[in-house]
Amino acid sequence: MTAASPAQQPDPLLPGPSDDLWPAPFARGAVDATVTVPGSKSVTNRGLILAALAAEPGWLRRPLRSRDTLLMAEGLRALGVGIEETVSSSSSAAGGPDSAGEAWRIIPAPLRGHASVDVGNAGTVMRFLPPVAALADGPVRFDGDPRSHERPLHGVIDGLRALGARIEDDGRGALPMTVHGSGGLDGGTVEIDASSSSQFVSALLLSAPRFNQGVEVRHVGATLPSLPHIRMTVDMLRAVGAQVDEPEHGGVPNVWRVTSSALRGRDLVVEPDLSNAQPFLAAALVTGGRVTIPDWPARTTQPGDELRRIFTEMGGSCELTEEGLTFTGTGRIHGIDVDLGEVGELTPGIAAVAALADSPSTLRGVAHLRLHETDRLAALTKEINELGGDVTETEDGLHIRPRPLHGGVFHTYHDHRMATAGAIIGLAVDGVLIEDVATTAKTLPDFPEMWTGMLGV
Numbered sequence: 124m125t126a127a128s129p130a131q132q133p134d135p136l137l138p139g140p141s142d143d144l145w146p147a148p149f150a151r152g153a154v155d156a157t158v159t160v161p162g163s164k165s166v167t168n169r170g171l172i173l174a175a176l177a178a179e180p181g182w183l184r185r186p187l188r189s190r191d192t193l194l195m196a197e198g199l200r201a202l203g204v205g206i207e208e209t210v211s212s213s214s215s216a217a218g219g220p221d222s223a224g225e226a227w228r229i230i231p232a233p234l235r236g237h238a239s240v241d242v243g244n245a246g247t248v249m250r251f252l253p254p255v256a257a258l259a260d261g262p263v264r265f266d267g268d269p270r271s272h273e274r275p276l277h278g279v280i281d282g283l284r285a286l287g288a289r290i291e292d293d294g295r296g297a298l299p300m301t302v303h304g305s306g307g308l309d310g311g312t313v314e315i316d317a318s319s320s321s322q323f324v325s326a327l328l329l330s331a332p333r334f335n336q337g338v339e340v341r342h343v344g345a346t347l348p349s350l351p352h353i354r355m356t357v358d359m360l361r362a363v364g365a366q367v368d369e370p371e372h373g374g375v376p377n378v379w380r381v382t383s384s385a386l387r388g389r390d391l392v393v394e395p396d397l398s399n400a401q402p403f404l405a406a407a408l409v410t411g412g413r414v415t416i417p418d419w420p421a422r423t424t425q426p427g428d429e430l431r432r433i434f435t436e437m438g439g440s441c442e443l444t445e446e447g448l449t450f451t452g453t454g455r456i457h458g459i460d461v462d463l464g465e466v467g468e469l470t471p472g473i474a475a476v477a478a479l480a481d482s483p484s485t486l487r488g489v490a491h492l493r494l495h496e497t498d499r500l501a502a503l504t505k506e507i508n509e510l511g512g513d514v515t516e517t518e519d520g521l522h523i524r525p526r527p528l529h530g531g532v533f534h535t536y537h538d539h540r541m542a543t544a545g546a547i548i549g550l551a552v553d554g555v556l557i558e559d560v561a562t563t564a565k566t567l568p569d570f571p572e573m574w575t576g577m578l579g580v
């Protein structure tokens with residue numbers, strides 16, 4: 124199997140016609156807009172898993188409805204879980220503003236096997252669902268887009284085997300595979316190397332309350348990316364009554380213990396996806412305008428919250444009020460030297476802004492991005508350089524030296540964040556054509572309409 128590298132032509136069999144070119148709107152002036160961003164992918168998919176494993180029904184309000192979350196919902200349904208889509212009443216929705224709207228009621232059920240799950244290219248689905256499948260009463264087959272065969276899964280496969288599961292794969296530590304559920308899992312202590320994805324840790328922790336002995340996960344790799352996403356897992360487990368311990372080891376967490384216990388059904392209002400807010404905040408920075416994102420949480424484990432600090436350092440200012448987060452740009456963008464290891468999914472958007480800055484940038488700590496939706500370091504380098512940029516890959520990131528850019532086709536490699544990165548550049552560079560903008564449906568199906576709506580075009 125060959126990797127879906129950016130040097131290759133996109134696979135015509137994948138969703139979204141590859142010859143579809145979307146003219147990215149050029150901003151003729153400063154943006155001034157309020158943009159309501161749909162729910163967080165990471166919170167929605169954790170919420171679905173925890174609700175499915177609970178001892179009673181629960182609610183997810185304002186869930187993200189996108190390819191990744193619909194695949195998660197379908198996967199759980201295939202295992203017997205009931206998920207009903209409904210319009211919720213505002214009164215019961217934990218008091219959030221505008222809390223009426225779509226909600227999912229999740230009804231746990233005995234997990235059944237003899238099922239198959241399409242993971243698409245969703246890291247959360249391919250990593251978080253196999254531990255659930257190990258609790259089912261029969262085989263569950265997992266497969267997905269060609270790229271899903273390249274994304275690492277060894278932490279989940281080896282981890283589950285060490286905890287007592289039987290898994291049939293082709294020995295590469297990747298999809299496709301079959302988890303032979305036997306109605307339960309022993310659990311216990313397991314060592315994994317999660318340096319290629321934090322999702323290995325989250326996956327084993329999320330299902331652990333249902334393992335007979337719970338779990339102790341020990342990360343033994345040199346680095347651990349995306350720590351806020353592991354914190355999100357721990358917080359959300361605790362919020363449904365799980366006992367999670369994190370013994371300190373020199374200040375850096377690398378051991379997590381989850382006790383076997385019943386989980387509560389929860390009524391959860393999903394926060395806006397702050398990583399999906401990124402292109403809109405970037406628009407304020409790039410055009411010297413102002414964008415408000417309503418319902419920005421005052422406290423959150425989402426990595427996108429770091430944008431307040433990072434984009435401020437790059438030249439804007441922000442204010443968090445009852446209305447939400449308002450970000451204001453000046454039209455001048457500064458380069459940045461930053462370790463993005465904890466917030467890797469923000470890299471494409473930051474690289475796009477950095478390509479338009481008045482000084483060079485160095486983005487570090489993101490070697491694991493080579494194993495994301497595409498090899499993001501190679502893809503960003505190639506696509507920005509083809510518009511006249513000067514980007515080089517380092518061992519663990521990118522050096523970006525801003526140069527005057529020109530229009531051209533910006534390829535996206537089935538990567539939603541490549542598409543939004545191209546749109547950011549298109550604000551300042553006339554004639555950028557985004558190939559397959561529909562790939563944004565992975566986490567933000569309405570992106571093109573939201574983008575033109577923000578610009579008033």
Ligand SMILES: O=C(O)C1=C[C@@H](OP(=O)(O)O)[C@@H](O)[C@H](O)C1
Pocket residue numbers: 164165246247319320321322325348349352353467468491
């Ligand atoms: O747990 C999660 O919800 C996620 C964890 C991160 O994955 P990696 O640790 O593989 O980067 C992040 O990039 C991804 O978008 C979502």
Ligand SMILES: C=C(OP(=O)(O)O)C(=O)O
Pocket residue numbers: 244245246247468495496540566
């Ligand atoms: C890395 C990402 O997704 P996934 O959940 O598929 O890993 C992402 O959304 O940037």
